[in-house]
Amino acid sequence: MQDAKNLKEYRKEIRESLDNDFLRTAMDNFAVAYRGSRANAFKDMDEKALIREIADAKDAAASRLDELFAQFKEEAEKRGAVVHLAKDAKEANEIIGRIAMDENCKTIVKSKSMTAEETLLNHHLEDDLNLKVVETDLGEWIIQMRKEGPSHMVMPAIHLSRHQVSDLFSDVTGQKQGDDVQALVKVARRELRQEFVDADMGISGGNFAIAETGSIGLVTNEGNARLVTTLPRVHVALMGLDKLTPKLHDALRVLKALPRNATGQAITSYVTWITGSNECAAAEDDRKKVHFVFLDNGRRALAKDPVFSQVHRCVRCGACANVCPVYRMVGGHKMGHIYIGAIGLILTYFYHGTEKAKNLVQNCINCGACKEICAGGIDLPGLIKDIQARILEEEGHPMYSSFLAKMMKNRKLFHKFLRIAKTAQKPMKGKDGFMRHLPMIFMPDHDFRALPTVAEVPFRDMWAKVQPAKVAAPKHKVALFSGCVQDFVYPEQSVATVESMRNKDVNLEFPMDQSCCGLPLQMMGEVTAARDVAIQNMEAFEDTDCDYILTMCASCASHLKHNYMKMLGKDPQYATRVQEFADKVIDYSSFMNDVLGVEKEDFLDSAGDAVTYHAPCHLCRGLDVKAAPRELMAKAGLDYKESAEEEVCCGFGGTYSVKFPKISEQLLAKKVNNAKESGAKVLLTDCPGCVMQIRGGAKKQGADLEVKHIAEYMAERRK
Amino acid sequence: MTAKAESVKLFTDKAELVSAVVTEISSLDEAYKYTMDLCGKKEACKMLISGCEQNLSNTAEQLCATKTGKTIVAPALAKKEAAALEKQCEENGFTLIKDSVRNHLGGIDIAFTRVDHGIAETGTVVLNCPNEELRLATMISEVHVAVLPKSKLVDNSYDLESWMEGNMMKGDYTAFITGASRTADIERVLAIGVHGPLELHILLLEG
Ligand code: SF4
Ligand code: SF4
Numbered sequence: 001m002q003d004a005k006n007l008k009e010y011r012k013e014i015r016e017s018l019d020n021d022f023l024r025t026a027m028d029n030f031a032v033a034y035r036g037s038r039a040n041a042f043k044d045m046d047e048k049a050l051i052r053e054i055a056d057a058k059d060a061a062a063s064r065l066d067e068l069f070a071q072f073k074e075e076a077e078k079r080g081a082v083v084h085l086a087k088d089a090k091e092a093n094e095i096i097g098r099i100a101m102d103e104n105c106k107t108i109v110k111s112k113s114m115t116a117e118e119t120l121l122n123h124h125l126e127d128d129l130n131l132k133v134v135e136t137d138l139g140e141w142i143i144q145m146r147k148e149g150p151s152h153m154v155m156p157a158i159h160l161s162r163h164q165v166s167d168l169f170s171d172v173t174g175q176k177q178g179d180d181v182q183a184l185v186k187v188a189r190r191e192l193r194q195e196f197v198d199a200d201m202g203i204s205g206g207n208f209a210i211a212e213t214g215s216i217g218l219v220t221n222e223g224n225a226r227l228v229t230t231l232p233r234v235h236v237a238l239m240g241l242d243k244l245t246p247k248l249h250d251a252l253r254v255l256k257a258l259p260r261n262a263t264g265q266a267i268t269s270y271v272t273w274i275t276g277s278n279e280c281a282a283a284e285d286d287r288k289k290v291h292f293v294f295l296d297n298g299r300r301a302l303a304k305d306p307v308f309s310q311v312h313r314c315v316r317c318g319a320c321a322n323v324c325p326v327y328r329m330v331g332g333h334k335m336g337h338i339y340i341g342a343i344g345l346i347l348t349y350f351y352h353g354t355e356k357a358k359n360l361v362q363n364c365i366n367c368g369a370c371k372e373i374c375a376g377g378i379d380l381p382g383l384i385k386d387i388q389a390r391i392l393e394e395e396g397h398p399m400y401s402s403f404l405a406k407m408m409k410n411r412k413l414f415h416k417f418l419r420i421a422k423t424a425q426k427p428m429k430g431k432d433g434f435m436r437h438l439p440m441i442f443m444p445d446h447d448f449r450a451l452p453t454v455a456e457v458p459f460r461d462m463w464a465k466v467q468p469a470k471v472a473a474p475k476h477k478v479a480l481f482s483g484c485v486q487d488f489v490y491p492e493q494s495v496a497t498v499e500s501m502r503n504k505d506v507n508l509e510f511p512m513d514q515s516c517c518g519l520p521l522q523m524m525g526e527v528t529a530a531r532d533v534a535i536q537n538m539e540a541f542e543d544t545d546c547d548y549i550l551t552m553c554a555s556c557a558s559h560l561k562h563n564y565m566k567m568l569g570k571d572p573q574y575a576t577r578v579q580e581f582a583d584k585v586i587d588y589s590s591f592m593n594d595v596l597g598v599e600k601e602d603f604l605d606s607a608g609d610a611v612t613y614h615a616p617c618h619l620c621r622g623l624d625v626k627a628a629p630r631e632l633m634a635k636a637g638l639d640y641k642e643s644a645e646e647e648v649c650c651g652f653g654g655t656y657s658v659k660f661p662k663i664s665e666q667l668l669a670k671k672v673n674n675a676k677e678s679g680a681k682v683l684l685t686d687c688p689g690c691v692m693q694i695r696g697g698a699k700k701q702g703a704d705l706e707v708k709h710i711a712e713y714m715a716e717r718r719k
Numbered sequence: 720m721t722a723k724a725e726s727v728k729l730f731t732d733k734a735e736l737v738s739a740v741v742t743e744i745s746s747l748d749e750a751y752k753y754t755m756d757l758c759g760k761k762e763a764c765k766m767l768i769s770g771c772e773q774n775l776s777n778t779a780e781q782l783c784a785t786k787t788g789k790t791i792v793a794p795a796l797a798k799k800e801a802a803a804l805e806k807q808c809e810e811n812g813f814t815l816i817k818d819s820v821r822n823h824l825g826g827i828d829i830a831f832t833r834v835d836h837g838i839a840e841t842g843t844v845v846l847n848c849p850n851e852e853l854r855l856a857t858m859i860s861e862v863h864v865a866v867l868p869k870s871k872l873v874d875n876s877y878d879l880e881s882w883m884e885g886n887m888m889k890g891d892y893t894a895f896i897t898g899a900s901r902t903a904d905i906e907r908v909l910a911i912g913v914h915g916p917l918e919l920h921i922l923l924l925e926g
Binding site: 222266275 | 877906
C-alpha cells in the first residue's frame with residue numbers, strides 16, 4: 001500500500017526502490033521476456049480489432065450497469081445463488097463477514113481477488129471477526145505470510161527471491177527447506193491442500209459476471225480457484241460491478257485477450273464457469289451455499305462520467321504495469337495504492353481518494369507504452385493527466401505551476417524570458433554549448449545530465465535569412481512549427497530541416513505568432529493555460545496558406561495532432577477549425593519519407609556512418625510512426641544498427657525529469673548503454689527533447705556517442 | 720488436409736505447447752490400456768512429484784498417510800465402461816475409486832475422464848462437471864487422462880457458446896483445462912502442479 005504523505009516522502013520511497021537490485025533485475029528480465037512472449041501470443045490475431053471490440057462491448061456494458069446487475073441477480077437467484085450489492089468496501093466486508101457468521105464458518109480459503117484487496121477484506125475477517133483466512137494462490141500465500149501487499153497484479157511476489165521464500169517456508173513448516181523452486185512449490189501444494197481440507201468457506205473473485213445466466217467465470221493457472229469453489233460448503237465471490245457483461249460471448253472475447261496480455265499465454269491452464277448452486281458433498285443437503293457480492297465503491301458514478309467511464313474497460317491483465325518503464329524500476333506500491341501500474345494510478349484516485357493518489361499520479365512520464373497494449377484500449381496516460389488536473393483543481397495549484405502557466409500563456413512574455421535566460425546563463429556557459437554547472441535551484445539529484453544553453457540567436461530571428469526562395473508552383477505548402485526547444489535552444493535543427501528539403505518544390509512559412517505547443521502545461525495539469533496556448537497556435541497557423549504543419553519535435557507533433565482535438569474538439573466555436581489544424585500536422589520523418597518521397601538519389605553516394613536510433617515515445621506510439629525514420633536513414637546511405645529497447649522512453653518527459661530526476665537518470669543510463677552496445681557512434685532521433693536528454697547523458701557519462709536530430713544528418717547527406 | 724485433420728493438428732500442436740501429451744487412439748480399450756501403463760510406470764505406492772517426499776509440517780504430513788497403494792479415479796463413466804476399467808485395474812493391482820473422492824484429498828494417482836469438447840485454437844479440453852466427484856477428480860489427481868472424441872473438437876471457443884449457454888440455463892460448472900496446473904510465482908520460474916494435476920494426457924479418440 002502507498003502511504004507517503006507528501007512528494008518528498010514519496011521520492012524517498014522511490015529512491016529506496018531504485019536501490020533494490022534484486023527487484024530491478026527481476027523486473028528488467030521480466031520486461032524484456034514479456035515483450036517477446038506477448039508479441040508471439042498475438043501474432044496470428046488482429047490484435048487491434050480485438051481490443052476495439054472489447055472496448056466497445058465494455059463501454060456498452062458500463063452504460064447499463066444497473067440493468068445488468070438486476071438481470072444477473074434474477075438469473076443467479078433462480079439457480080440457487082444469493083446476490084448482494086455493496087455500496088462501499090466496508091459494506092462488502094460486512095456482508096461477507098455476516099455470511100461467515102450465519103453459516104458458522106471458522107476457516108476460509110481464498111483465491112486471488114483484487115476486489116478483496118481493494119476492500120481490505122482479510123483485515124475485517126481476521127482482525128474483527130477472528131476468522132482464519134488462507135490465501136491459496138502461491139504468490140498471495142507467500143506475501144500473506146510475510147504480511148505484505150502484492151507488488152504486481154499477476155505476479156504478487158515478484159519482489160522476493162527463492163531464498164526468501166525458502167526461509168519463509170522453513171518457518172511455516174518447522175522444517176528446513178532448500179532453495180529449489182520446484183521443491184518449494186511442492187511444499188506449498190501439500191501445505192495448502194491441508195488448508196483446503198479444513199476450510200468451511202471459499203472466497204474467490206470473478207473475472208466475468210454474465211448477466212444472461214447469472215454465471216461467473218474465473219481465470220487461473222494454478223487451479224486453486226477450482227478448489228476454492230468446490231471443496232468448502234460455502235462459496236462467496238466478490239467482484240466489482242464492472243465485471244458485469246451481458247452474454248457469455250463477451251466473456252469469451254475478453255478471454256482471448258486477457259491471458260495473452262497478462263503473461264503471453266494463449267489461455268490460462270484453467271477457466272472455470274460457475275452457474276448457480278452446484279453439488280457439494282460437504283454441504284447439508286448436498287448443495288453449496290453460493291453468494292455473489294458485487295462492489296460499487298464508486299463504480300456506478302464512474303460509469304456515468306463522460307471522460308472516465310472507459311476505466312471500466314479494464315480487464316485486470318496487468319499489462320500496463322508490465323510495459324511501464326517507471327513501474328519497472330520502482331515496482332509495487334510506488335505506483336498505485338492497491339491496484340498498481342498505469343491503471344493503478346487512476347483507480348487509486350477513484351477507489352481510494354485524492355489523498356492516496358496525489359503523489360502517485362505525478363509519477364507517469366507520459367510515454368504511452370501502456371496505452372499501446374491495453375486490452376481495453378484505455379487512454380491511460382491521457383486519463384492520468386486528467387486526474388492530475390482534477391487534483392490541482394481540488395488542492396490548488398502550486399506556485400511554480402501557476403507561475404509557469406501565467407508566463408507561458410503570454411507568448412511575448414515567455415519569449416522575452418527565454419531571451420533574458422540567454423544573458424543570465426552567460427556566467428555558467430561552457431565553450432561546448434553545455435552549462436558548466438547547474439544553477440542553485442536544481443538539486444544535486446539533477447546532475448546526471450549536462451544541460452544545453454539557450455542559443456545565441458533563436459530560429460525566429462534567423463528565419464528571414466534562412467528561408468528558401470518562394471517556389472512558383474510548389475508541390476507542397478508547408479508551415480513550420482518549431483516548438484520552443486528548436487526555436488530557442490537548437491535552432492540548427494530547424495535550419496537543417498529547411499536545408500534537407502532543398503530543391504524539392506516546397507514552399508515554407510514560419511508563422512511568428514506561434515508559441516510553445518503547450519504540452520509542458522498539460523503535463524503539469526494546467527489545463528486552462530494549455531487550452532489558451534492551443535488556441536493561440538491554431539490561430540497563428542490559420543493565417544498561413546499551408547497543406548502541412550510540419551514539426552520536427554515528436555512531442556509537439558502528437559500534442560498538436562491529438563491533444564488539441566481533445567481540448568477544443570467539443571467546443572462548437574473551435575471544433576471544425578481544430579480538426580482542420582490537426583489534420584495538417586505531420587512529423588519530420590513522415591513528411592520527408594512518405595509525402596516528399598525523398599529517394600536514395602537525393603543523397604550523397606559515399607557510404608554514411610554507422611548510426612543507431614532512439615524512437616521517441618510520441619513518435620512511435622503517439623503518432624504510430626515506425627518505419628519512416630528507419631527508411632530515411634537507409635535512403636541516406638547510413639548504416640543503421642538497431643539498439644536494444646529502441647522504443648523505450650529515454651526518461652526526458654519534460655517537467656517529469658525535473659520532478660523525478662532519479663527515475664529520469666536511470667532511464668537515461670539504460671538508453672545510453674543500449675546505444676553504446678549497438679556499436680554505432682552516432683545516435684539519431686526525431687525529437688529535440690530526446691536529443692537534449694540523451695546528449696546530456698552521454699556527455700555526463702563521457703560516452704563516445706554523438707546525438708543528433710535526424711534532420712541534421714539528412715541535411716548533411718543531401719546532394 | 721481435411722478440415723478435421725487440420726483441427727486435430729492445430730489442437731495437438733497447441734496442447735503440446737503447454738506440455739500436454741496428446742495421443743491418437745481408436746478405441747476405449749486403448750485408453751484403458753494407456754492408463755494402466757501410465758499408472759504402472761509411476762513408482763509404487765509413492766506420490767511421485769506431488770510433494771510427499773518434501774519436509775512438511777506435521778499436519779500436512781498426515782495427509783500423505785491417507786494415501787495407500789496406487790489409485791485411479793474415474794467417476795461419471797457409463798456402467799459398462801466403468802466395469803471394463805475396473806477389471807483392468809484389478810488385473811494390475813490398482814484401486815479404482817468410484818465415489819467419495821473427498822476421502823482421498825491426500826491425492827490420487829490418475830483421474831480418467833471423458834471430456835465434452837476440445838478447442839483447437841488453444842489446445843483446451845472442456846469438461847462439463849456439475850457432478851462434484853468428476854470435478855474433484857480432475858483437481859486433486861496427479862495425472863489427468865482425458866479422452867476426447869475427435870468429433871467433439873471445435874476450432875474456437877465461440878463455437879461452444881450455444882452448448883455452454885444451454886448448460887448455464889440449468890445451473891452448471893464447466894472447466895476449460897489447458898495443460899497442467901502451473902505457477903511462475905517464485906522468481907518467475909515455471910513450476911508445474913502447484914494445486915492441480917502435474918500432467919495432462921489427452922487421448923484423441925477416432926470418431
Ligand atoms: S488498464 Fe488495460 S493494460 Fe492495464 S490492467 Fe487494465 S486492461 Fe490491462
Ligand atoms: S504513460 Fe508510460 S510512464 Fe505513464 S503509466 Fe503509461 S507506461 Fe507508465
